Amino acid sequence: MSGPVLDTIIIGGGLMGLSAGLHLARSGKRVAILEKSWVGRHASGASAAGVRTLNRALEELPISLEAMDMWRNIETIVGDGCGFHSHGQVMVAEKRSDVPVLEKRLAKTRNAGCGHEELIDRDELLRLVPALSPYCAAALIVRTDGAADPHRTLRAFRRSAEAAGVTIHEGCGVTAIDPLGSDWRVRAGEREFVAPTVVNMAGAWAKTIAAMVGDDIPLGHKASMMIVTERVAPLLKPVVSLVGRPLSFKQTDQGTLVIGGGLQGRADIEAEQSFVDFMELSRSARAVIDLFPTTGSLRIVRTWAGMEAKTSDLLPVIGPSPRAAGVFHAFGFSGHGFQLVPIVGAIMADLIIAGGTRKQIASFTAERLMQRQAVA
Amino acid sequence: MFRKLQSLDEEVTVYVDGVAVPAEANESVAAVLLRQSPVWARTAPVSCSRRAPYCMMGVCFDCLATVDGIASTQTCLTPVRDGMLVLRQKGRRSVRP
Amino acid sequence: MTGGPDLLIVGAGPAGMSAAVVARRHGLDVLVVDEQSAPGGQIWRNIETAADTSRAGILGKAYSDGADVVRRFRASGAGYLPGARVWHLEPGPRAFIAQNGVARCIDANAILLATGAQERPLPFPGWTLPGVMTVGAAQILLKSSGQIPDEPVWIAGTGPLSLLYAIQLLKAGGRIAGFLDTAPSANLAGAFRELAGAFLGAPGDMLKGFGWLMALRRQVRFIGNVKEIEAIGNEALERLRYITANGRSATVDARLLFVHEGIVPTIHPTLALGCKHIWNAAQDSFAPDLDTWGETSVSDVFVAGDGARIGGAQAACHLGELAALRVAAKAGRLSRAQLAAVAAPVRKRLKAALAIRPFLDRLYRPRSAVFVPPEATLVCRCEEVSAARILEQAAAGRPDPNQVKAFTRAGMGPCQGRQCSYTVASLLAAKEGRTVPDVGLYRVRPPFKPITLAELAALDAGAVIP
Structure with a gap:
């Protein structure tokens, strides 16, 4: 046939x-x-659905930056905005001792001729993310990055x-x-x-x-775990990640908070099934509460682990x-x-x-x- | 909408949106809400229409309210305590500091 | 990881309590966790407090019978954690619980899920309005809070619970504006074939049921063969419209409407654990696939009570006993021969307790609109998704409930699909000429009971408790 x-x-x-x-x-x-x-x-x-050039491997940066131009015009490409907002992505250094990590990264991209990343101090960080716990030291930001609705x-x-x-x-x-x-x-x-x-x-x-x-x-493969909370009133706009701790944190248009960051569950590729490891995932929850102390009483509505391929x-x-x-x-x-x-x-x-x-x-x-x- | 069959056994006071109302120790907060007028516990997060306790057994999540500062509490599973503060929950809860 | 109980029981209703008593009798170390603050489950809710009040008389003997089971459970020596939610299960078996704001996990040699049933989701236009509640909810208010409606109430539905509550309400001095019997008259033929079995097996229950029906027909406005209902109102129920199968339609003033279309097993825990399930056609619901002792396809995880199949409190007790016996035998407390000998009389009583079921299942099989509601109906109460939007998805060629969920957000709210999973499956099945078991339900994402971020944050390896 x-x-x-x-x-x-x-x-x-x-x-x-x-x-x-x-x-x-x-x-x-x-x-x-x-x-x-x-x-x-x-x-x-x-x-x-992070739309991120921030902290990307240098090898990926050229096509990633070009992709960003396409995201800015995504509506002309696919006839819908895809829920894309460029409220920025920030990578937060919680401690002063984490700041050199950001500085090193910034130097690396600048040397490669890319000027999209920017180091911001605590005041600017808190201006952009007022809900953030004030102990944080500094952050690397790409203001034009953002997130979409998958x-x-x-x-x-x-x-x-x-x-x-x-x-x-x-x-x-x-x-x-x-x-x-x-x-x-x-x-x-x-x-x-x-x-x-x-x-x-x-x-x-x-x-x-x-x-x-x-x-x-x-x-290889990954089974990156994710947490989604109940809907809440607007809390933050940029996508927040951390130096040295696995966390990515954002709020969707619906108001749910999406917590990821690459913590791994378990995948059975043959059976097409993945499993959440709550012991591991509790680390994400702890990181979120450290950064956004008011979120502790939020209800988790669901969690999952998405399966995909990983190279060495x-x-x-x-x-x-x-x-x-x-x-x-x-x-x-x-x-x-x-x-x-x-x-x-x-x-x-x-x-x-x-x-x-x-x-x-x-x-x-x-x-x-x-x-x-x-x-x- | 509802009434007690007998006078309250072990009467306590709870505050619903700031109004002192009588309740019975250990009955559910949802049961107290159903004796108020008008009856509702929260507004839905999308349409903002009013919702009231519906299943009374923890299945439907329509009886959510803010109880002693904790939003999205399932009031049908929460026993009343003296002095409890109950706030009807309007739309999406806020966790802004 | 050892040091956990021999048997962890989830749910302190008839099945869970009976299992605990039997397991203790055979020397097992037992821990019972329950969401409620007192034992009894839904059927015997608040029995310890209510037993000595006038409420007990109103609620009747079947309710009062629970007091004895609760007493034996209390005296059994089983550990008991009230106010605790089990929110995740893993093979092993291991249970994750949350209590007093802290999550932890418990490893057990065996887990018995005695998590009972929920009322069958029964979407219809206006069912989200304040003033509309389930009959089960109204009965819980009577049991646990001793309260009844302070104005005439409409009751619409089928099933023994609707009748029972109506009778209890009248006894308590409540008023019924009207009873809309929604069982299709076509059910009678099927039920008639089961009539003899039911009368022989459970003559008392049958007489009691007919007695209720007669009493109700005498005392209240009774409208049979109601096909569709609609709740109308702005911020609360104001009017009720109903249409009978013969095309008779009426709109009446109403402030309170109680609805009920039977109950279905609670399957979120077993779905989340990945247990095999079967379609119980007689009860229009899924149920975990169990062996004759109640063991699921996941080793050492058992289900007993209405969570296994709807059978009522008596049957639930016996199913709990059987599961506990099997666990005791697996733990070496009973030989194979002893197990068979002890189980035989329990099985006999179980059979008797279930004798009335085929008749009830036939008589009270819900009308089709319960499964496939009109397009304007909000199917997902949490995310406010209408039947029409679900059907649009089917038209766009997305036949899987999980796809529909992803694209409409139906089932993504806090109830995790407990009120819309069956309806979405039924709508898709009807649209495509398939069956509900073929379409299937949403995948259940853990946690199957909500936990807070703080509770999860408090979970770590150090918190594994013996």
């Missing part, structure tokens, strides 16, 4: 897959997205991808990929899809997909398959991919349509991880 003629098959219906589909379809490509459960089921739907973003990207002609197949888990002449035949159980190009954007399951085309790419150097894989012509990879965003969603879609369209991109992705080859594995 074969469906309609396709130019590209995207495996993985998360935000990355939707973005790639959108950009490809707008360039006239016929695209199908194959999603094993449903759109946004895992990392995309479980994201804290579900609105999913809805907007899905809608515009479909409007551009992308077909989305949910409940369509890929089981095999074989060459078929100069094309690839992608099988999902009984169903078959054929196209000259295939994009692996399968998140926590990308390693399995890569193996189907002969790429053995070492890949915490940088993503973005680029062509080392072995399989016509296959491209984009995964391993290691817990900070949300902000890159619009740009990664554009990069994939460049790679597939023009055969290359001017965007700086040299640090994201799959080969770097495979070599490291060979050395080790």
Whole structure:
């Protein structure tokens, strides 16, 4: 059984897959997205949706800063603001002894020619985040950073991808990929899809997909835990993180407080299940109460752990398959991919349509991880 | 809306939005709210419409109110104590310092 | 981690208390945690205080019977933590509890969830208005606070509880403006087939029930076969509109409306733990998949009482006893032969206690609008999401309840879907010609009872208590 003629098959219906589909379809490509459960089921739907350039790895900064330009125009790209507000992201040094960490980081970005980060003193920090406990010393800030609404973003990207002609197949888990002449035949159980190009954007399951085309790419996974509280009246606008303690703290448009910061639960990738570790998560709760002492009586409404892929150097894989012509990879965003969603879609369209991109992705080859594995 | 069958056993006083009202030790705060007029405990966070105790067994969360300074308290699960301060909760609670 | 109790029981209602008594009898170390401030569960709520008041007479013998069970529980030597919420469970088994503002976790050799039932969610337009409450809520007010409506009340619903409360209210001097019986008349045919079994198995209960019905029909305005109700009002209930299956419609003034459409097992704890569940078609609800002793698919986690299947207080006691016997046997306190011998008479009594159920399940099966309400109905009370918005999602090709939740926020409020999970599943099923068990419910995200940030912050490895 074969469906309609396709130019590209995207495996993985998360935000990355939707973005790639959108950009490809707008360039006239016929695209199908194959999603094993449903759109946004895992990392995309479980994201804290931080739109952050602050404290990003230097290798990621060029595309991250470009992505920020796209976020500023996100409504023209996907027809909805995605709930994006640029109220800034601040990284707080609680103690004076933490301030050098921020200063060092600032020097590093300045040396790289980036002037988006700024060191602010306690007074300015408290002016921006009045609810913050006054003991804090200083902070690094990117005033134009912010956060979006993950579900609105999913809805907007899905809608515009479909409007551009992308077909989305949910409940369509890929089981095999074989060459078929100069094309690839992608099988999902009984169903078959054929196209000259295939994009692996399968998140926590990308390693399995890569193996189907002969790429053995070492890949770990994360199960980053998150807490959501009841709705409260406006408390803070910027997204707050900490030096030396795992915390990211923000308030959504609905008023709920979203507490994350990378504390790890447990994931069973095979069973597609993740588990919250409350002993570990209690550290997040403690950090929040230290920073915002009035929040102690807030009720936790739910917690979860979102599953996604993690590389050994915490940088993503973005680029062509080392072995399989016509296959491209984009995964391993290691817990900070949300902000890159619009740009990664554009990069994939460049790679597939023009055969290359001017965007700086040299640090994201799959080969770097495979070599490291060979050395080790 | 509701009335006691008998005179109060072990009477205490609680303050509902600042008004002193009689109550019985250990009955639920929600039961006291249901004897006030008009009956309501909170307003919903989205539409701001009034809500009153509905299930009385901790399932529905419509009886939330601020009790002794703690907002979003499930009043149906909270026993009355003498001198308790009960404030009806209006929309989203605030934790601004 | 050892040092915890042999058996941790969650819930001090009929099942939990009976289990505690039996487990203690066989020498197990037992700890009972309960959300209420006194033992009894919902059915025997406040029994220790109310037993000697005039309320006990109003509430009847089935209520007073609880006093004896509570006394035996108190005397059993089981540890008892009132005012404590269990908010998370892990295989092991391990329970996380919150009490007096502090969270901690308890490891036990076995856990028995005796968390009972909740009233079936019954969305209809206007059900969020002050003045609308469940019959169960009204009865709890009578039991625990000795209070009744001070003006005539409308009662709309099905099930034994509606009848029982109406009778109790009249006895207490309350007034009923009208009783809207919402059981579809089509139920009668099915119920009739179970009539003989019910009369043979539980003649007393059957006579009592018919007695209530007759008394009610004599004393109050009784309207049968009501198909739809709507509560109307601005800031509180002002009017009630109802339509019968024969198309008779009326709008009446109303200040108080009590509604009830039966009860369903509390499954948040077992869902959160990842236990297997089955669809109980006769009771239109999910229930944990249990072996004949009440053990779930997660080893050493048991469920007894109405949380296993709706069977009433007597059956709950026996299910609790059976689970406790099994736990005692697993702990080596009973041989296999002893277990079988002790359990046999309990099973016999259980069978007798359940004899009336097929009849009641048939007779009081809710009408379809309870499951699939009109589009204007707020389905999710917390986040105020209408049935229409749920159906829009289905039309946009998002068939999974969890997707609907993500996109509409239905089920994301403080009640964690306890009032809308079934309705969302039913709406999606109806829209797509599927069944509710096929569609399924929301995933339950821990904590399944709310805890505060401060309570969680107080949880650390050092707080694991023996």
